[in-house]
Amino acid sequence: MNKRMIYLDNAATTPVLDEVLEEMLPYMSARYGNPSSLHSVGRDAKAALDKARERICNALNMDGSGSMVIFTSGATEANNLAIKGFAYRMLRDGISKDDLMVIASSIEHESVLEPCRALEKEGFNVRYLPVDKDGMLKSESLEHILASSKCKSILVSVMLANNEVGTIQRLKEIAEVAHKYGAFVHSDAAQAIGKVKVDARELAVDMLTISAHKAYGPKGIGALCISKDVRLEPILHGGGHEYGLRSGTQNVPGIVGLGKVAELVPRFIALYQGRVRQLRDRLIKGLLEIPYTRLNGHPEERLANNAHISFLGVNGEDLIIKLDEHGIAVSTGSACSTLKQKESHVLRAMGLSREEINGSLRLTLGIQNDEQDVDYTLEVMADVVRELRRVSPYSKYRS
Ligand SMILES: Cc1ncc(COP(=O)(O)O)c(C=O)c1O
DSSP, X not given: OOSXXXXXXXXXXXXXXXXXXXXXXXXXTTOOOOTTOSSHHHHHHHHHHHHHHHHHHHHHTOOTTTOEEEXXXXXXXXXXXXXXXXXXXXXXXXXXXXXXXXXXXXXXXXXHHHHHHHHHHTTOEEEXXXXXXXXXXXXXXXXXXXXXXXXXXXXXXXXXXXXXXXXXXXXHHHHHHHHHTTOEEEEEOTTTBTTBOOOHHHHTOSXXXXXXXXXXXXXXXXXXXXXXXXXXXXXXOSSOTGGGTSOSOOXXXXXXXXXXXXXXXXXXXXXXXXXXXXXXXXXXXXXXXXXXXXXXXXXXXXXXXXXXXXXXXXXXXXXXXXHHHTTEEOBSSOHHHXXXXXXXXXXXXXXXXXXXXXXXXXXXXXXXXXXXXXXXXXXXXXXXXXXXHHTOSOGGGOO
16 A cells, blocks of 8 residues: 555454554564473463463453353354354254254354355254344344244354444343243354453353454454353364364464453443544534435444445445545445455345445444544545436436
8 A cells, every 4th residue: 555545444354553463473483382382482372372361251251160262263263163063063962953943143244144054055944033224133033933943952143243334233132032042142243342342241142253353453363252051063173272172273473462452452442432433423424414325224323433324326336446546445345245246135134225235335433543534535425426426327316
């Protein structure tokens, strides 16, 4: 990058903070040990892993007795381990596919939905929960499925905060309903960590997924945090690392980075709930002053950095390209589905029209943004939208 970009795609990834990088660097050179080695070089690396696990347990308020932090290559792998690992373990424990069910919300990230679909193909019983127009799940729809189910073993997977529209689920309520029927609860907190309080005990969840790169840490590292009652089957087999649940020599520098992120969580939350929220409100207010726009996602119960807007009569991808020419980086939705170039399943599940989906844009602020970034974006956006509408086939939106 040779010019200064205004980076408003912090839901896709975030820059690594200097403080995080500083802690990681020695583990890429002088402190290179393998944590499985018995000698002092190895024990030094093992101590770094232990420290990171402790920091993560503290950040998530996880019960010290028997809870486990399993390091993975990111949230995608953690979600796969939670879902497939649960289903395969139940099968190994003698529960038949007919007696087993996985329930996920219909707006989960692909890294939850795809393992669910893979299980379906293998003959497992999988159900998807609907959401309302704000992307909020209703616990009654979960209760309806659970009350009529005769399954002996059930996993409910509901994300804490949505990566596209930022809606924050009432997870505690959902977990209470699930537990009433003896189901286990997994939550993908990849987008929530560092922005809202993620308290495993208060939320009463059994498994939590986190990822470092959404919160100023490095890419390629995450964790699945599980309570002592959860039993999983590994999906990666090998030397038996990570309590036998994820084989492979651990990514020590990455883990140190994730641990540092966990330590910084209270500071991040204060920044997001203060300054970033104010910037986000200013951004949303300004964007909604552009004619024929609407805010997507829950108006209040949403991530403090998320502005997801539909600009009618405009194509979201055209907007991205035009804004990029002006030095502003935004996105149409999840970075992962952009690769697949398909319509957002989240917006579809929320009942948005084709036109609202086509014209949607996600702007996600970070702790590095300031008022000038927001004001410049608003100025450019008004011009760019006007320009695109001028050449749009939808003449009714020209101004
Ligand atoms: C909600 C959510 N879950 C999972 C992931 C995947 O995370 P990772 O890149 O760490 O595999 C993402 C990243 O886009 C996400 O937003």
